[in-house]
Amino acid sequence: MKIVHQSSMKQQLPRLRPLTSPWMFNIMENTQLQQELFDTYGSPINVHDLPSFVGNIKEYLEILDTYPFKSQIFFARKANKFRNLINAAVNAGIGVDTASYQELKQCLDLKVQADKLISTAAIKNNKLLELAVQEGVLLIIDNQDELQQLLRVAKRLDTPAKIGIRVSGFAYQGKKLYSRFGFDIDTVEHTLHDFFRESGNKTYLQVEGLHFHLDGYSTAQRGHSIHQSLDLAMRLREQGFTVSFIDIGGGILMNYLASKNEWKTFQDTLQQALLDNHRPITYNNDGLGYSTRNGKVEGTLATYPYYNENSKASFLRDILETPDAHSRTVAQRLHALKVELRLEPGRSLLNQVGMTMARVAHRKVDATGTHLVGLEMNMSQMMSSSADFLLDPFVAFQARDGAKPAVEVYFTGAYCLERDILLKRKIALPQLPDIGDTIFFVNTAGYMMHFFETEAHLFQRARNLALPQKKATYGLKDFEGE
Ligand SMILES: Cc1ncc(COP(=O)(O)O)c(C=O)c1O
Known part of the structure; x- marks a missing residue:
């Protein structure tokens, strides 16, 4: 048995080889274990390597430890629904950012301390507000209605609520950074001043800090937004508010791909395919954000930037080193x-943490002569919020046969939709997979596994399993469920 990527065909499709970890190959190279896992848990299965998760946490903690200012990390739980990650995060010394009543309740049921939890839910009903107030969990407040609603809840329960104020609309290069979330930075001071003029409001709603989360992946935008938040914090302190923290949300980049060249070649080839200078490399010649007009390619690639040189720790450091107009860095000002x-x-805490494995159900050739490989999974079980997940999958062939011809395939899913194509890219393989072979999609723990998972056709959701410890080889008993 051999693990193989793509074959060396004459007209090669561009490859996008992912970064991988040894634990993944440990499973990929063991076809017997794969069969046991599928027989026990069905297909697909999401495997999570907890030591990799803890390693990512430590990497951030180590960077932050090199600075004198105080800091706290909260794992944005929305990126992955697997319950076992909660204890792993807390045991590694960080908190959890929850985004719904259910996420918060689950953490409290797991006995996570209130000061290790925050709620950044976009929509907050009374049930969530009551739970947070009763348990003393800090809520990030998005708008005036939430302020009023929370005030009523806090008064009714006669318990003060801890809050952070979400802010948006930071100035950057002469423009405002638009967001549908938060209070506008240009008016928030006035709004808070008016709201808290009412005697008693400060008793029931205790402002502890400011919050923002930016779309996109600019370190400079984040750095300048922190500087503006610090300026606002100082003005609010002068008005008697306690502003002890600035929470900068998530969006720290991670790198999925091994080769810069492959990333560039892929984009060039995709554009050439749209211009008819190359055979299609995507299903229905999908431009993944690019389109053509008058013989020219327009638009931008609408996917996550899968290849990044500045990711995780270095990305964070760049934010902290962003200077303001007086050459004071973010780090210096936070401390001062x-x-x-x-x-x-x-996402970035889930780097190298997950892998989705699915069993081959059937193979066919469609009317255009294209091989379609049907997997026991559906599109919602590995779905990107962007145009596609651009990592080469791996195949574990039960019987690798060098005499068999190489093929190019699309992987198809179980939903009755023409568009249930699991990867939009055509994938070259050294031979056609057999029924029962395993296809692996690596590094899927951040958003890919769960964010869009649905139960159409009454399909059960995929089983989530954890590998709690690093081992030289794994057996069925090493995998823990929820
Ligand atoms: C408020 C908030 N915090 C944190 C995150 C996590 O971002 P990421 O997974 O990109 O790190 C998000 C993502 O949407 C968010 O909206």
Whole structure:
């Protein structure tokens, strides 16, 4: 048995080889274990390597430890629903950012301490507000209605609520950074001043800090937004508010791919395919964000930037080293002003943590002569919020046969939709997989596994399993369920 990527065909499709970890190959190279896992848990299965998760946490903690200012990390739990990650995060010394009543309740049921939890839910009903107030969990407040609603809840329960104020609309290069979330930075001071003029409001709603989360992956935008938040924090302190932290949300980049060249070649080839200068490399010649007009390619690649040189720790360092107009860095100001930095990374804490494995159900050739390989999984079980997940999958062939011809395939899923194509890229393989072979999609723990998972056709959701410890080889008993 041999693990193989793509074959060396004459007209090669561009490859996008992913970064991988040894634990993944440990499973990929053991076809017997794969059969046992499928027989026990069905297909697909999401495997999570907890030591990799803890390693990512430590990497951030180590960076932050090199700075004198106070800091806290909260794992953005929305990026992955697997319950076992909660204890792993807390035991590694960080908190959890929850985004719904259920996420918060689950953490409290797991006995996570209130000061290790925050709620950043986009929509907050009374049930969530009551739970957070009763348990003393800090809520990030998005708008005036939430302020009023929370005030009523806090008064009714006669218990003060801890809050952070979410802010947006930071100035950057002469423009405002638009967001549908938060209070506008240009008016928030006035709004808070008016709201808290009412005697008693400060007793029931205790402002502890400021929060923002930016779309996109610019370190400079984040750095300048922290500087503006620090300026706002100082003005609010002068008005008697306690602003002890600035929470900068998530969005720290991670790198999925091994080769910069492959990333570039893929984009070039995709554009050439759209211009008819190359055979299609995607299903229905999908431009993944690019389109053509008058013989020219327009638009941008609408996927996650899967290849990044500045990711994780270095990305964070760049934010902290961003200078303001007086050449003071973010790190220097946080320290001088005694403001705690809070982070809510989701995806980047899940770097190298997950792998989705699915069993081959059938093979066919469609009317255009294209091989379609049907997997026991559906599109919602590995779905990107962007145009596609651009990592080469791996195949574990039960019987590798060098005499068999190489093929190019699309992987198809179980939903009755023409568009249930698991990867939009055509994938070259050294031979056609057999029924029962295993296809592996690596590094899927951040958003890919769960965020869009649905139960159409009454399909059960995929089983989530954890590998709690690093081992030289794994057996069925090493995998823990929820
Ligand atoms: C408020 C907030 N915090 C944290 C995150 C996590 O971001 P990421 O997974 O990119 O680190 C998000 C993602 O949408 C968010 O909206």
